[in-house]
Amino acid sequence: MEILRSVCPRCGKPSAGLCNECRAAETEWFTCDPRVETIYCPVCDSRKQGKTWSDTTVDRAALLQELAYSALHFHPDVRRPEAQFTFRETSPNRTAVTAEVRGLLYGVEVSGECSTKIVWIKEQCDRCNRISGGYYEGIIQVRATDRRPSTREIDRAARITEELETSLQEAGERLAFVSKVEATRDGLDIVVGSNHMGQLLASQISGALGGRLSTHPKLVGEKDGKKLYRITFLVRLPRYQRGDVVLSRGRYLEVRSATQGQAQVFDLQDGSNRIVREDEIERLVGNVGDAESALVAYLYDDVLGILDPRTQGAVECRALPWLHPEEGGTVLVIRDGETGQFVLVG
Numbered sequence: 001m002e003i004l005r006s007v008c009p010r011c012g013k014p015s016a017g018l019c020n021e022c023r024a025a026e027t028e029w030f031t032c033d034p035r036v037e038t039i040y041c042p043v044c045d046s047r048k049q050g051k052t053w054s055d056t057t058v059d060r061a062a063l064l065q066e067l068a069y070s071a072l073h074f075h076p077d078v079r080r081p082e083a084q085f086t087f088r089e090t091s092p093n094r095t096a097v098t099a100e101v102r103g104l105l106y107g108v109e110v111s112g113e114c115s116t117k118i119v120w121i122k123e124q125c126d127r128c129n130r131i132s133g134g135y136y137e138g139i140i141q142v143r144a145t146d147r148r149p150s151t152r153e154i155d156r157a158a159r160i161t162e163e164l165e166t167s168l169q170e171a172g173e174r175l176a177f178v179s180k181v182e183a184t185r186d187g188l189d190i191v192v193g194s195n196h197m198g199q200l201l202a203s204q205i206s207g208a209l210g211g212r213l214s215t216h217p218k219l220v221g222e223k224d225g226k227k228l229y230r231i232t233f234l235v236r237l238p239r240y241q242r243g244d245v246v247l248s249r250g251r252y253l254e255v256r257s258a259t260q261g262q263a264q265v266f267d268l269q270d271g272s273n274r275i276v277r278e279d280e281i282e283r284l285v286g287n288v289g290d291a292e293s294a295l296v297a298y299l300y301d302d303v304l305g306i307l308d309p310r311t312q313g314a315v316e317c318r319a320l321p322w323l324h325p326e327e328g329g330t331v332l333v334i335r336d337g338e339t340g341q342f343v344l345v346g
């Protein structure tokens with residue numbers, strides 16, 4: 001019988017050199033940092049990694065896992081490393097972590113335990129710092145020609161602002177913040193943190209509301225050899241807005257879109273579309289957004305009997321070729337305050 005000469009020098013088991021068990025047993029297969037520091041902004045919860053701030057995209061549970069895992073370091077020969085953590089908040093800025101770790105080393109299952117702690121450090125982030133310091137780069141002023149922007153226009157502009165801020169920040173433009181949205185006597189002022197955002201916002205608002213955009217930069221100083229500008233973006237809305245019902249040459253027209261000096265209109269008498277100049281418009285009657293709903297009492301040839309929504313009294317209107325009401329149905333009307341007449345708008 002041949003004598004087996006290769007044995008493990010540690011445990012004497014047959015093996016060519018050190019056996020896997022002994023090799024695994026004497027390898028430091030993982031280490032655990034005693035503490036992990038993380039810097040976060042107490043106001044907006046952004047996190048600083050290196051010198052860079054970014055918005056936190058994971059919830060606290062996932063963040064705890066991520067931070068705890070970053071304290072562990074495995075030997076490169078470890079296969080399938082796994083860790084399970086238990087967390088305990090020991091103070092407002094300390095989280096104690098116990099880690100149970102497992103893995104496969106030279107084919108041998110290994111396991112162990114260690115503890116670490118997460119240290120939470122508060123620091124004001126770049127964005128909150130700018131906001132609290134009153135820093136801004138641009139102001140968007142929404143104004144209208146010879147009138148104050150309507151509530152509808154102001155609401156629309158405010159909504160566009162909110163949506164743009166969200167989408168830019170989601171795209172990682174941290175400094176695209178809105179520091180103030182203020183309704184003034186003349187319209188709306190929006191103060192923004194970056195000129196890029198100012199430019200985008202101003203063109204989106206003027207595009208949506210049919211305004212004309214002009215920019216007025218002002219040099220306010222220099223920073224790191226770069227000239228610093230604050231830009232006022234003036235969005236000038238036209239005299240008439242979408243949905244306005246106007247009177248022109250004795251006809252009621254609904255404004256479908258307007259630019260400076262002219263409006264694209266829908267003729268509420270014959271249902272045609274055309275363009276009119278502002279100076280052809282006599283006066284503003286109302287806006288379809290304020291239209292009232294009136295019951296159609298009867299139809300007779302080209303006469304339409306409706307009930308005044310306020311008094312329920314019967315009123316006769318001329319039927320319109322583009323409007324096809326039904327008896328018992330409703331139509332939308334606007335009152336012409338000057339003549340007392342009802343204008344059918346839909």
Ligand SMILES: [Zn+2]
Nearest residue numbers: 008011019022
């Ligand atoms: Zn051995």
Ligand SMILES: [Zn+2]
Nearest residue numbers: 041044125128
């Ligand atoms: Zn912050």
